[in-house]
Amino acid sequence: MVGKMRNILLTLVAIMQLSMLSAQFGLSGGLNTIIAFGAPKPYFGFHIGGEIPRDDAITFYGRLSSYIGNEDATAGLVYAEAIDPLTNPYLQSVYYTSKMNYTILEGGTRYYLGDGYDSGFGLYGGSNFSLLLNSVKRKYGDYDQVKYALPSTEIPKGMIFNIGVGLTGGVKHTFAGIGTVYCDVNFTYLLLSQPSNSTAQSTNLYRPLIFNFGLGFRREFY
Numbered sequence: 001m002v003g004k005m006r007n008i009l010l011t012l013v014a015i016m017q018l019s020m021l022s023a024q025f026g027l028s029g030g031l032n033t034i035i036a037f038g039a040p041k042p043y044f045g046f047h048i049g050g051e052i053p054r055d056d057a058i059t060f061y062g063r064l065s066s067y068i069g070n071e072d073a074t075a076g077l078v079y080a081e082a083i084d085p086l087t088n089p090y091l092q093s094v095y096y097t098s099k100m101n102y103t104i105l106e107g108g109t110r111y112y113l114g115d116g117y118d119s120g121f122g123l124y125g126g127s128n129f130s131l132l133l134n135s136v137k138r139k140y141g142d143y144d145q146v147k148y149a150l151p152s153t154e155i156p157k158g159m160i161f162n163i164g165v166g167l168t169g170g171v172k173h174t175f176a177g178i179g180t181v182y183c184d185v186n187f188t189y190l191l192l193s194q195p196s197n198s199t200a201q202s203t204n205l206y207r208p209l210i211f212n213f214g215l216g217f218r219r220e221f222y
Helices: 002-021
Strands: 025-036 043-053 056-069 075-083 091-114 120-140 158-175 181-196 209-222
Touching: 002 056, 043 158, 043 209, 056 120, 056 181, 158 209
Parallel strands: none
Antiparallel strands: 025 043, 025 209, 043 056, 056 091, 075 091, 091 120, 120 158, 158 181, 181 209
């Protein structure tokens, strides 16, 4: 996971460095909410990003967002095995819940209507491509760890690597000399999902369709 997170951060840094080579660019940050279609509750997080205008009506953007995990209310069951084969009973029931979070790197094109990218009030929309990483962890209930141990096949952590495509739309207002306040929503469908192990594969929290709401501030540099 550390290696993948490092690659995501390096990609974002590269986007920002490229933006600084442009005559004009914007750096942004704010709060996010993910609603996964069919999930019991939303995920909350934050984002940072960069945006490079091709002209006043078209820009290219990149955004990295991270979300606090949610816990599955449905408990799973695994059997801990006795360390001493003479222990009675030999198996002990252990219930667990799963927790999953999101890390998302997205990029795409935005088309502005109204006053344009860096002035006044405007609307924007476009398409995006996303790389998503879900970290899945199991939280086990109490059991006698002196006498029992979880089976070797039990893996407490896993990851799901996803590739998604989607549409984005939003509204913004630029205050001259200050910056831009914006609010947007992304609709993303996951085309490809690859779990790292059985723990990631069996979680009930995964959903292939997500809606991402963002609120933030962008500062333009010339």
